[in-house]
Amino acid sequence: MIPVIGLAIGIVAGLVLKPTVPTDLQPYLPIAIVAALDAVIGALRALGERRFNDRVFVVSFISNVVIAAFMVYLGDQLGVGSQLSTGVVVVLGIRIFANAAAIRRRIFHA
């Protein structure tokens, strides 16, 4: 329940404050968001399978975000930024789909 409250507060804060993305973070934020979404979907799946662990969630969330942002940064330094970010997004997208499919199977048995 507390994470849901946190989510609600975040949405309200976003709508009220209308934050702008710092220029330095602009290339990394989209990837970081996708990585975080992957962690959140994974957590939802774990929740449904009754093996949710808050510690694991926090660690996976942070590591996902950091690694994704770092990969994009590294790609930028190596001159393959756009390709690498595409790759990261693809991999994360596959994971999100897989987790979503698991959740779907559990809820609808289909």
Added chain:
Amino acid sequence: MPERSWRSLFRPSVPLVVAAILLGGLALAMIAQINAKDTDDYSGVRGDDLVELLKSLDATNERLSTQIDELTTTRNGLLDSTKRTEKAEKQAKLRAEQLAILAGTVGAKGPGVEVVIDDPDKNIDAAGLLDAVEKLRDSGAEAIAINGVARVVAQTYFLDDDDQIRVGGREIKRPYRIEAIGDSSVLAGAVRFPGGVMDGISILGGTASVTEQKKVTITALADVKAPEFARPSS
């Protein structure tokens, strides 16, 4: 065990609070990113991407220029054809008007003459009247009507019917009044000159008089019959 993990969601623990903060941050970041997407700001775009963007813009620009050229050509062609169509339409309209006057399907007005033929002794027959009309036509009458009821066109016939004369099926009474549109002085000359209408009528035993008029209005229409056998050959 499952019971406990559900209950743990409602009991504040440090990792859970951290998770809540993380989720809040995620929501905040997403909204910020969505807002940033709305602004046309390229400051955060990578150099490579900018080059790609520029290239694609160039390509689009080129494609659109070609398209503009093509469309301009098409438009000019259409304008031309519209102009041509307008011209053709104007000409066709003019031609239709001319033909309508010739065929007697519309009224006509213009300068002309009025010839009054008095025939107290009923000596003038259809041939005599036709002769007078022919003389007027020969001298350039473009529209002719008799007594204001009978329009004289190509198909009009003149017929003796007892004491009366029928013109195109219409009975006309004495005195005959021929209205003709054309060059009024030429028409009047055709009536007056020796061997003209006046002479012809007086030989038959009637009298004719002519008045030149600035404006003659003919409202009588000829009965138009659609051709039964003849068809346009072109």
